[in-house]
Amino acid sequence: MLRQFQVDDLQVSFNGEKVLNHLSFEVFPGEMLAIIGPNGAGKSTLLKVILGMIHPQGGAVRMESDKRKAVIGYVPQSRTIDEETPIQAKDFVSLGLPAKIVPWLSQKERVTVKKAMMMTESLHLAKKPIGRLSGGERQRVFVAQAMVRHPDVLLLDESTANLDPNAQEQMMQLVQRLCKNQGITVLFICHDLHMVKEYSDRVLFMSRRHYETGSTDEVLSGKALEWLYHSTDDEKPKKTGLFREQRDRVTDHLF
Protein backbone atom coordinates (compact mmCIF):
# COMPACT_ATOMS: atom_id res chain seq x y z
CA MET A 1 0.00 0.00 0.00
CA LEU A 2 1.22 3.46 -0.86
CA ARG A 3 2.16 5.53 2.16
CA GLN A 4 0.93 9.07 2.64
CA PHE A 5 4.04 9.81 4.57
CA GLN A 6 6.64 8.26 6.74
CA VAL A 7 8.13 9.54 9.94
CA ASP A 8 11.64 8.30 10.18
CA ASP A 9 13.74 8.16 13.33
CA LEU A 10 12.61 11.57 14.55
CA GLN A 11 14.57 13.21 17.33
CA VAL A 12 13.55 16.45 18.96
CA SER A 13 14.78 17.91 22.21
CA PHE A 14 14.12 21.20 23.93
CA ASN A 15 16.99 22.57 25.99
CA GLY A 16 18.65 19.19 26.09
CA GLU A 17 15.48 17.42 27.19
CA LYS A 18 14.56 14.67 24.76
CA VAL A 19 10.94 14.94 23.76
CA LEU A 20 10.83 12.79 20.66
CA ASN A 21 13.30 9.96 20.87
CA HIS A 22 13.83 7.97 17.66
CA LEU A 23 10.18 7.97 16.67
CA SER A 24 9.26 6.15 13.45
CA PHE A 25 5.88 5.30 12.00
CA GLU A 26 3.98 5.33 8.74
CA VAL A 27 0.74 6.92 7.72
CA PHE A 28 -1.43 5.52 4.97
CA PRO A 29 -3.59 7.64 2.67
CA GLY A 30 -7.20 8.08 3.68
CA GLU A 31 -6.84 6.62 7.14
CA MET A 32 -7.69 8.05 10.50
CA LEU A 33 -4.76 7.74 12.82
CA ALA A 34 -5.34 8.55 16.47
CA ILE A 35 -2.41 9.76 18.55
CA ILE A 36 -2.74 9.03 22.23
CA GLY A 37 -0.45 9.35 25.20
CA PRO A 38 0.04 11.20 28.46
CA ASN A 39 0.45 14.98 28.77
CA GLY A 40 3.89 16.12 27.78
CA ALA A 41 4.60 13.04 25.68
CA GLY A 42 5.32 15.17 22.65
CA LYS A 43 2.13 14.72 20.66
CA SER A 44 1.70 18.38 19.79
CA THR A 45 5.41 18.59 19.10
CA LEU A 46 5.10 15.75 16.61
CA LEU A 47 2.36 17.58 14.69
CA LYS A 48 4.47 20.73 14.61
CA VAL A 49 7.38 18.77 13.17
CA ILE A 50 5.13 17.31 10.48
CA LEU A 51 3.98 20.86 9.67
CA GLY A 52 7.53 22.13 9.50
CA MET A 53 7.11 24.58 12.37
CA ILE A 54 9.76 22.74 14.39
CA HIS A 55 12.93 21.40 12.82
CA PRO A 56 13.97 18.05 14.25
CA GLN A 57 17.53 17.49 15.46
CA GLY A 58 17.53 14.17 13.70
CA GLY A 59 15.37 12.10 11.36
CA ALA A 60 12.83 13.33 8.87
CA VAL A 61 9.26 13.32 7.74
CA ARG A 62 9.01 11.94 4.22
CA MET A 63 5.98 12.87 2.20
CA GLU A 64 5.21 10.36 -0.49
CA SER A 65 2.69 12.28 -2.51
CA ASP A 66 3.42 11.46 -6.14
CA LYS A 67 3.22 14.78 -7.89
CA ARG A 68 3.07 17.78 -5.63
CA LYS A 69 3.90 18.67 -2.09
CA ALA A 70 1.12 17.45 0.17
CA VAL A 71 -1.00 20.26 1.57
CA ILE A 72 -1.44 20.00 5.32
CA GLY A 73 -4.35 21.48 7.25
CA TYR A 74 -3.85 21.98 10.95
CA VAL A 75 -6.09 22.82 13.86
CA PRO A 76 -3.86 23.80 16.80
CA GLN A 77 -4.49 22.82 20.39
CA SER A 78 -5.00 26.34 21.63
CA ARG A 79 -5.62 29.58 19.95
CA THR A 80 -6.01 33.06 21.28
CA ILE A 81 -9.32 34.42 20.15
CA ASP A 82 -9.73 37.96 21.30
CA GLU A 83 -13.31 38.24 22.50
CA GLU A 84 -13.02 41.93 21.79
CA THR A 85 -12.24 41.33 18.14
CA PRO A 86 -15.60 40.55 16.75
CA ILE A 87 -14.68 39.23 13.33
CA GLN A 88 -17.23 37.09 11.56
CA ALA A 89 -16.80 33.35 11.31
CA LYS A 90 -16.68 33.52 7.52
CA ASP A 91 -13.90 36.09 7.61
CA PHE A 92 -12.08 33.84 10.02
CA VAL A 93 -12.44 30.89 7.67
CA SER A 94 -11.29 32.92 4.68
CA LEU A 95 -8.07 33.83 6.49
CA GLY A 96 -6.91 30.30 5.70
CA LEU A 97 -7.08 30.78 1.92
CA PRO A 98 -3.73 30.55 0.16
CA ALA A 99 -2.24 34.03 0.18
CA LYS A 100 -2.62 36.21 -2.88
CA ILE A 101 -1.74 39.76 -3.76
CA VAL A 102 -5.29 40.78 -4.63
CA PRO A 103 -6.93 41.98 -1.44
CA TRP A 104 -10.51 40.94 -2.26
CA LEU A 105 -11.83 37.40 -2.57
CA SER A 106 -12.57 36.03 -6.00
CA GLN A 107 -15.91 34.37 -6.73
CA LYS A 108 -14.15 31.02 -6.67
CA GLU A 109 -12.66 31.70 -3.27
CA ARG A 110 -16.04 32.67 -1.88
CA VAL A 111 -17.39 29.36 -3.06
CA THR A 112 -14.45 27.55 -1.45
CA VAL A 113 -15.15 29.25 1.88
CA LYS A 114 -18.83 28.44 1.64
CA LYS A 115 -18.16 24.81 0.79
CA ALA A 116 -15.70 24.42 3.65
CA MET A 117 -18.28 25.83 6.04
CA MET A 118 -20.93 23.54 4.60
CA MET A 119 -18.71 20.50 5.01
CA THR A 120 -18.08 21.37 8.63
CA GLU A 121 -21.72 22.21 9.33
CA SER A 122 -20.89 25.75 10.27
CA LEU A 123 -22.52 27.66 7.44
CA HIS A 124 -25.28 28.93 9.70
CA LEU A 125 -22.59 30.54 11.87
CA ALA A 126 -21.06 32.47 8.96
CA LYS A 127 -22.06 35.93 10.14
CA LYS A 128 -21.58 35.42 13.85
CA PRO A 129 -18.56 36.95 15.55
CA ILE A 130 -16.04 34.23 16.25
CA GLY A 131 -15.57 35.37 19.85
CA ARG A 132 -19.19 34.62 20.67
CA LEU A 133 -19.31 31.05 19.40
CA SER A 134 -19.44 28.09 21.75
CA GLY A 135 -16.45 25.76 22.02
CA GLY A 136 -17.95 23.19 19.69
CA GLU A 137 -19.01 25.76 17.11
CA ARG A 138 -15.59 27.31 17.24
CA GLN A 139 -13.84 24.00 16.60
CA ARG A 140 -15.97 23.45 13.52
CA VAL A 141 -15.04 26.88 12.23
CA PHE A 142 -11.36 26.10 12.89
CA VAL A 143 -11.64 22.91 10.87
CA ALA A 144 -13.33 24.89 8.10
CA GLN A 145 -10.38 27.27 8.06
CA ALA A 146 -8.03 24.34 7.62
CA MET A 147 -10.25 22.91 4.87
CA VAL A 148 -10.12 25.95 2.55
CA ARG A 149 -6.62 24.96 1.52
CA HIS A 150 -7.92 21.65 0.20
CA PRO A 151 -5.57 19.65 2.41
CA ASP A 152 -4.40 16.12 1.71
CA VAL A 153 -3.65 15.66 5.38
CA LEU A 154 -5.53 17.09 8.33
CA LEU A 155 -3.86 17.37 11.73
CA LEU A 156 -6.21 17.87 14.68
CA ASP A 157 -4.74 18.65 18.07
CA GLU A 158 -7.35 17.80 20.70
CA SER A 159 -10.20 19.25 18.73
CA THR A 160 -12.71 17.45 20.91
CA ALA A 161 -11.30 18.55 24.25
CA ASN A 162 -13.75 20.69 26.23
CA LEU A 163 -16.70 19.54 24.15
CA ASP A 164 -19.71 17.85 25.66
CA PRO A 165 -20.18 14.18 24.71
CA ASN A 166 -22.71 15.02 22.07
CA ALA A 167 -20.55 17.66 20.47
CA GLN A 168 -17.58 15.29 20.57
CA GLU A 169 -19.51 12.67 18.63
CA GLN A 170 -20.71 15.29 16.17
CA MET A 171 -17.18 16.59 15.66
CA MET A 172 -15.70 13.14 15.14
CA GLN A 173 -18.45 12.12 12.74
CA LEU A 174 -17.77 15.26 10.78
CA VAL A 175 -14.06 14.48 10.64
CA GLN A 176 -14.80 10.91 9.64
CA ARG A 177 -16.96 12.16 6.79
CA LEU A 178 -14.18 14.46 5.61
CA CYS A 179 -11.83 11.52 5.73
CA LYS A 180 -14.04 9.04 3.92
CA ASN A 181 -15.74 11.36 1.41
CA GLN A 182 -12.85 13.65 0.55
CA GLY A 183 -10.12 11.08 0.97
CA ILE A 184 -8.27 13.22 3.47
CA THR A 185 -5.76 11.53 5.73
CA VAL A 186 -6.48 12.47 9.33
CA LEU A 187 -4.14 12.46 12.31
CA PHE A 188 -5.94 13.38 15.50
CA ILE A 189 -4.70 13.71 19.04
CA CYS A 190 -7.31 12.67 21.54
CA HIS A 191 -7.41 11.75 25.20
CA ASP A 192 -10.83 10.14 25.03
CA LEU A 193 -10.31 6.44 24.35
CA HIS A 194 -13.96 6.06 23.62
CA MET A 195 -13.61 8.34 20.61
CA VAL A 196 -10.36 6.71 19.62
CA LYS A 197 -11.92 3.26 19.70
CA GLU A 198 -14.87 4.36 17.66
CA TYR A 199 -13.29 6.57 15.04
CA SER A 200 -9.71 5.61 14.41
CA ASP A 201 -8.38 3.04 11.96
CA ARG A 202 -5.03 2.89 13.64
CA VAL A 203 -3.44 4.28 16.75
CA LEU A 204 -0.06 5.72 17.59
CA PHE A 205 0.64 5.54 21.28
CA MET A 206 3.34 7.86 22.58
CA SER A 207 5.00 8.26 25.91
CA ARG A 208 8.41 9.78 26.49
CA ARG A 209 10.32 6.61 25.70
CA HIS A 210 7.86 4.14 24.40
CA TYR A 211 6.06 4.24 21.09
CA GLU A 212 3.60 1.81 19.67
CA THR A 213 1.62 1.78 16.46
CA GLY A 214 -0.91 -0.68 15.24
CA SER A 215 -4.56 -1.23 14.59
CA THR A 216 -6.84 0.37 17.10
CA ASP A 217 -7.72 -2.92 18.77
CA GLU A 218 -4.12 -4.02 19.01
CA VAL A 219 -2.84 -0.88 20.62
CA LEU A 220 -5.78 -0.36 22.93
CA SER A 221 -5.71 -3.91 24.22
CA GLY A 222 -1.95 -4.09 24.43
CA LYS A 223 0.65 -2.61 26.63
CA ALA A 224 -0.37 0.92 25.80
CA LEU A 225 -3.24 0.78 28.20
CA GLU A 226 -0.94 0.07 31.06
CA TRP A 227 1.33 2.86 30.00
CA LEU A 228 -1.51 5.17 29.62
CA TYR A 229 -2.05 6.35 33.13
CA HIS A 230 1.40 5.58 34.42
CA SER A 231 4.97 6.39 33.74
CA THR A 232 5.77 9.13 31.34
CA ASP A 233 9.32 8.06 32.07
CA ASP A 234 9.45 4.32 31.84
CA GLU A 235 8.80 3.43 35.42
CA LYS A 236 7.12 0.10 35.76
CA PRO A 237 3.44 0.79 36.00
CA LYS A 238 2.41 0.55 39.62
CA LYS A 239 -0.46 -1.80 39.91
CA THR A 240 -2.31 0.10 42.54
CA GLY A 241 -5.95 -0.43 43.21
CA LEU A 242 -6.77 2.88 41.66
CA PHE A 243 -4.90 1.97 38.53
CA ARG A 244 -6.62 -1.37 38.14
CA GLU A 245 -9.95 0.18 38.72
CA GLN A 246 -9.27 2.85 36.14
CA ARG A 247 -8.00 0.33 33.65
CA ASP A 248 -10.92 -1.94 34.13
CA ARG A 249 -13.26 0.92 33.64
CA VAL A 250 -11.59 1.85 30.40
CA THR A 251 -11.53 -1.71 29.16
CA ASP A 252 -15.16 -2.16 30.11
CA HIS A 253 -15.96 0.72 27.85
CA LEU A 254 -14.01 -0.73 25.05
CA PHE A 255 -14.88 -4.36 24.96
Added chain:
Amino acid sequence: MFQYDFMQYAFIAGTLVAIMCGAIGVFVVARSLSFVAHTFSHIGFAGAAFAVYVGIEPLGGLLLFTIASALGIGQMGVKMFRRDASISVILSLFLGLGILFLSLSNKQANFTASILFGSVVGINIQDVWQIVGLTIVVILVLAVGYRWLKFDSFDQVGAESAGLPIRWISVGFLLLMSISVSVAVQIVGALLVFALMTVPAAAARCFTQSIFGMILVSSILAVLGVWFGLVMSYYTNAPVSFFITSFEALAYFIGIVYQRLVNRYRVAQLN
Protein backbone atom coordinates in the same frame (compact mmCIF):
# COMPACT_ATOMS: atom_id res chain seq x y z
CA MET B 1 -12.80 78.97 3.07
CA PHE B 2 -11.50 77.20 0.01
CA GLN B 3 -10.31 80.45 -1.53
CA TYR B 4 -7.17 80.03 0.59
CA ASP B 5 -4.49 77.75 -0.74
CA PHE B 6 -3.57 76.53 2.69
CA MET B 7 -7.10 75.31 3.34
CA GLN B 8 -7.10 73.38 0.07
CA TYR B 9 -3.80 71.81 0.98
CA ALA B 10 -5.03 71.03 4.45
CA PHE B 11 -8.09 69.26 3.09
CA ILE B 12 -6.14 67.19 0.59
CA ALA B 13 -3.42 66.21 3.04
CA GLY B 14 -5.84 65.69 5.92
CA THR B 15 -8.15 63.47 3.92
CA LEU B 16 -5.31 61.23 2.77
CA VAL B 17 -3.80 60.99 6.21
CA ALA B 18 -7.20 60.14 7.66
CA ILE B 19 -7.81 57.34 5.16
CA MET B 20 -4.39 55.91 5.90
CA CYS B 21 -4.70 56.16 9.68
CA GLY B 22 -8.21 54.77 9.67
CA ALA B 23 -7.18 51.76 7.61
CA ILE B 24 -3.96 50.98 9.42
CA GLY B 25 -5.69 51.57 12.75
CA VAL B 26 -7.83 48.46 12.34
CA PHE B 27 -4.66 46.39 12.41
CA VAL B 28 -3.04 48.50 15.13
CA VAL B 29 -6.01 47.73 17.37
CA ALA B 30 -6.19 44.06 16.37
CA ARG B 31 -2.49 43.60 17.11
CA SER B 32 -2.78 45.54 20.40
CA LEU B 33 -0.24 48.09 19.27
CA SER B 34 -2.11 51.25 20.29
CA PHE B 35 0.51 52.28 22.78
CA VAL B 36 3.31 51.37 20.45
CA ALA B 37 1.75 53.86 18.01
CA HIS B 38 1.70 56.42 20.79
CA THR B 39 5.36 55.75 21.48
CA PHE B 40 6.19 56.10 17.81
CA SER B 41 4.69 59.55 17.74
CA HIS B 42 6.94 60.63 20.63
CA ILE B 43 9.95 59.13 18.95
CA GLY B 44 8.85 61.07 15.90
CA PHE B 45 8.70 64.25 17.95
CA ALA B 46 12.32 63.73 19.00
CA GLY B 47 13.18 63.07 15.36
CA ALA B 48 11.54 66.27 14.20
CA ALA B 49 13.30 68.27 16.91
CA PHE B 50 16.56 66.65 15.91
CA ALA B 51 15.94 67.60 12.28
CA VAL B 52 15.40 71.20 13.22
CA TYR B 53 18.53 71.16 15.33
CA VAL B 54 20.74 69.84 12.53
CA GLY B 55 18.91 71.89 9.94
CA ILE B 56 17.12 69.31 7.80
CA GLU B 57 13.42 68.96 7.04
CA PRO B 58 11.27 67.80 9.96
CA LEU B 59 9.79 64.96 7.89
CA GLY B 60 13.29 63.64 7.33
CA GLY B 61 13.96 63.53 11.05
CA LEU B 62 10.57 62.00 11.76
CA LEU B 63 11.11 59.20 9.27
CA LEU B 64 14.68 58.61 10.35
CA PHE B 65 13.80 58.18 14.01
CA THR B 66 10.60 56.20 13.62
CA ILE B 67 11.94 53.83 10.98
CA ALA B 68 15.06 53.19 13.02
CA SER B 69 12.95 52.36 16.04
CA ALA B 70 10.63 50.13 14.01
CA LEU B 71 13.69 48.12 12.96
CA GLY B 72 14.96 48.12 16.54
CA ILE B 73 11.68 46.85 17.90
CA GLY B 74 11.59 44.24 15.15
CA GLN B 75 14.98 43.00 16.31
CA MET B 76 14.02 42.93 19.93
CA GLY B 77 10.61 41.37 19.38
CA VAL B 78 7.31 43.15 19.59
CA LYS B 79 6.17 41.19 22.65
CA MET B 80 8.98 42.50 24.75
CA PHE B 81 8.50 46.04 23.56
CA ARG B 82 4.76 45.97 24.22
CA ARG B 83 5.41 45.60 27.93
CA ASP B 84 4.34 48.56 29.98
CA ALA B 85 7.78 49.13 31.38
CA SER B 86 9.57 49.18 28.02
CA ILE B 87 7.01 51.57 26.64
CA SER B 88 7.28 54.04 29.50
CA VAL B 89 11.06 53.96 29.41
CA ILE B 90 11.30 54.56 25.68
CA LEU B 91 8.48 57.06 25.50
CA SER B 92 9.92 59.25 28.22
CA LEU B 93 13.48 58.87 26.93
CA PHE B 94 12.51 60.20 23.52
CA LEU B 95 10.32 62.94 24.87
CA GLY B 96 13.33 64.07 26.89
CA LEU B 97 15.57 63.86 23.83
CA GLY B 98 13.10 65.93 21.85
CA ILE B 99 13.10 68.61 24.50
CA LEU B 100 16.89 68.60 24.52
CA PHE B 101 17.13 69.05 20.76
CA LEU B 102 14.56 71.83 20.89
CA SER B 103 16.45 73.71 23.55
CA LEU B 104 19.66 73.34 21.57
CA SER B 105 18.12 74.91 18.51
CA ASN B 106 16.63 78.37 18.65
CA LYS B 107 13.37 77.78 16.82
CA GLN B 108 11.45 76.83 19.89
CA ALA B 109 7.95 77.97 20.63
CA ASN B 110 6.28 77.96 17.24
CA PHE B 111 7.77 74.77 16.11
CA THR B 112 7.10 72.96 19.37
CA ALA B 113 3.46 73.86 19.23
CA SER B 114 3.05 72.74 15.65
CA ILE B 115 4.83 69.41 16.04
CA LEU B 116 3.09 68.54 19.30
CA PHE B 117 -0.37 69.76 18.49
CA GLY B 118 -0.31 69.68 14.72
CA SER B 119 -0.57 72.47 12.27
CA VAL B 120 -2.73 72.93 9.29
CA VAL B 121 -1.93 76.42 8.23
CA GLY B 122 1.74 75.60 7.86
CA ILE B 123 1.23 73.10 5.06
CA ASN B 124 2.59 74.11 1.67
CA ILE B 125 2.32 72.48 -1.72
CA GLN B 126 5.58 70.64 -1.29
CA ASP B 127 4.35 69.05 1.94
CA VAL B 128 1.18 68.01 0.17
CA TRP B 129 3.16 66.18 -2.47
CA GLN B 130 5.25 64.42 0.14
CA ILE B 131 2.15 63.38 2.04
CA VAL B 132 0.41 62.20 -1.12
CA GLY B 133 3.44 60.13 -2.09
CA LEU B 134 3.95 58.48 1.28
CA THR B 135 0.25 57.83 1.78
CA ILE B 136 0.00 56.11 -1.57
CA VAL B 137 2.99 53.95 -0.72
CA VAL B 138 1.48 52.93 2.61
CA ILE B 139 -1.95 52.18 1.17
CA LEU B 140 -0.48 50.19 -1.71
CA VAL B 141 1.64 48.08 0.61
CA LEU B 142 -1.37 47.56 2.86
CA ALA B 143 -3.43 46.41 -0.11
CA VAL B 144 -0.80 44.04 -1.43
CA GLY B 145 0.02 42.58 1.98
CA TYR B 146 -3.59 42.64 3.12
CA ARG B 147 -4.15 38.90 3.24
CA TRP B 148 -0.98 38.12 5.13
CA LEU B 149 -1.47 41.00 7.50
CA LYS B 150 -5.07 40.16 8.25
CA PHE B 151 -4.32 36.49 8.89
CA ASP B 152 -1.49 37.37 11.25
CA SER B 153 -3.43 40.13 12.99
CA PHE B 154 -6.64 38.24 13.63
CA ASP B 155 -5.34 34.69 14.09
CA GLN B 156 -1.69 34.60 14.92
CA VAL B 157 -1.45 30.93 15.80
CA GLY B 158 -3.25 30.02 12.60
CA ALA B 159 -0.97 32.23 10.53
CA GLU B 160 2.15 30.77 12.04
CA SER B 161 1.03 27.21 11.50
CA ALA B 162 0.01 27.97 7.92
CA GLY B 163 3.65 28.86 7.35
CA LEU B 164 3.32 32.63 7.00
CA PRO B 165 6.54 34.56 7.64
CA ILE B 166 5.15 36.12 10.80
CA ARG B 167 8.40 37.78 11.76
CA TRP B 168 8.60 39.68 8.47
CA ILE B 169 4.95 40.58 8.63
CA SER B 170 5.50 42.02 12.08
CA VAL B 171 8.51 44.10 11.06
CA GLY B 172 6.81 45.17 7.83
CA PHE B 173 3.80 46.36 9.74
CA LEU B 174 5.94 48.32 12.21
CA LEU B 175 7.59 50.04 9.25
CA LEU B 176 4.21 50.97 7.77
CA MET B 177 3.17 52.28 11.16
CA SER B 178 6.30 54.37 11.47
CA ILE B 179 5.74 55.97 8.08
CA SER B 180 2.10 56.72 8.80
CA VAL B 181 2.91 58.18 12.17
CA SER B 182 5.55 60.42 10.61
CA VAL B 183 3.12 61.68 8.04
CA ALA B 184 0.25 62.12 10.46
CA VAL B 185 2.32 63.93 13.10
CA GLN B 186 2.68 66.87 10.72
CA ILE B 187 -1.06 67.36 10.63
CA VAL B 188 -2.59 66.26 13.90
CA GLY B 189 0.53 66.55 16.03
CA ALA B 190 2.54 64.05 18.00
CA LEU B 191 0.25 64.00 21.00
CA LEU B 192 -2.84 63.03 19.06
CA VAL B 193 -1.71 60.80 16.22
CA PHE B 194 -2.60 58.00 18.51
CA ALA B 195 -6.20 59.23 18.61
CA LEU B 196 -6.56 59.19 14.84
CA MET B 197 -5.00 55.76 14.61
CA THR B 198 -6.95 53.93 17.25
CA VAL B 199 -10.25 55.61 18.08
CA PRO B 200 -11.90 55.35 14.65
CA ALA B 201 -10.83 51.70 14.46
CA ALA B 202 -12.17 50.99 17.92
CA ALA B 203 -15.44 52.67 17.00
CA ALA B 204 -15.66 50.75 13.72
CA ARG B 205 -15.71 47.46 15.62
CA CYS B 206 -19.01 48.45 17.13
CA PHE B 207 -20.66 48.95 13.77
CA THR B 208 -19.48 45.99 11.72
CA GLN B 209 -18.00 42.55 12.15
CA SER B 210 -16.33 42.07 8.82
CA ILE B 211 -12.68 42.99 8.52
CA PHE B 212 -13.11 44.95 5.33
CA GLY B 213 -16.17 46.64 6.80
CA MET B 214 -14.09 47.75 9.77
CA ILE B 215 -11.46 49.26 7.49
CA LEU B 216 -14.13 51.09 5.55
CA VAL B 217 -16.00 52.45 8.57
CA SER B 218 -12.78 53.35 10.36
CA SER B 219 -11.47 55.33 7.39
CA ILE B 220 -14.77 57.08 6.89
CA LEU B 221 -14.93 58.08 10.55
CA ALA B 222 -11.36 59.35 10.41
CA VAL B 223 -12.03 61.39 7.27
CA LEU B 224 -15.24 62.90 8.66
CA GLY B 225 -13.40 63.77 11.86
CA VAL B 226 -10.62 65.54 9.98
CA TRP B 227 -13.07 67.49 7.82
CA PHE B 228 -15.09 68.46 10.86
CA GLY B 229 -11.89 69.55 12.60
CA LEU B 230 -10.71 71.65 9.66
CA VAL B 231 -14.02 73.42 9.18
CA MET B 232 -14.58 74.10 12.87
CA SER B 233 -11.04 75.24 13.35
CA TYR B 234 -11.34 77.61 10.41
CA TYR B 235 -14.34 79.31 11.91
CA THR B 236 -13.40 79.25 15.57
CA ASN B 237 -9.60 79.38 15.51
CA ALA B 238 -9.48 76.60 18.09
CA PRO B 239 -6.95 73.83 17.33
CA VAL B 240 -7.90 71.22 14.72
CA SER B 241 -6.87 68.30 16.90
CA PHE B 242 -9.37 69.23 19.56
CA PHE B 243 -12.25 68.91 17.11
CA ILE B 244 -10.88 65.75 15.56
CA THR B 245 -10.54 63.96 18.88
CA SER B 246 -13.94 65.12 20.09
CA PHE B 247 -15.54 63.87 16.91
CA GLU B 248 -13.84 60.47 17.12
CA ALA B 249 -14.65 60.10 20.79
CA LEU B 250 -18.28 60.88 20.06
CA ALA B 251 -18.28 58.31 17.26
CA TYR B 252 -16.90 55.77 19.70
CA PHE B 253 -19.60 56.40 22.29
CA ILE B 254 -22.30 56.30 19.66
CA GLY B 255 -20.80 53.01 18.50
CA ILE B 256 -21.02 51.53 21.97
CA VAL B 257 -24.62 52.60 22.40
CA TYR B 258 -25.43 51.28 18.93
CA GLN B 259 -23.87 47.93 19.77
CA ARG B 260 -25.89 47.70 22.98
CA LEU B 261 -29.09 48.47 21.12
CA VAL B 262 -28.36 45.90 18.43
CA ASN B 263 -27.62 43.25 21.03
CA ARG B 264 -30.81 44.06 22.88
CA TYR B 265 -32.78 43.89 19.65
CA ARG B 266 -31.26 40.49 18.85
CA VAL B 267 -32.09 39.16 22.29
CA ALA B 268 -35.62 40.47 21.95
CA GLN B 269 -35.98 38.73 18.60
CA LEU B 270 -34.81 35.45 20.03
CA ASN B 271 -37.43 35.51 22.78
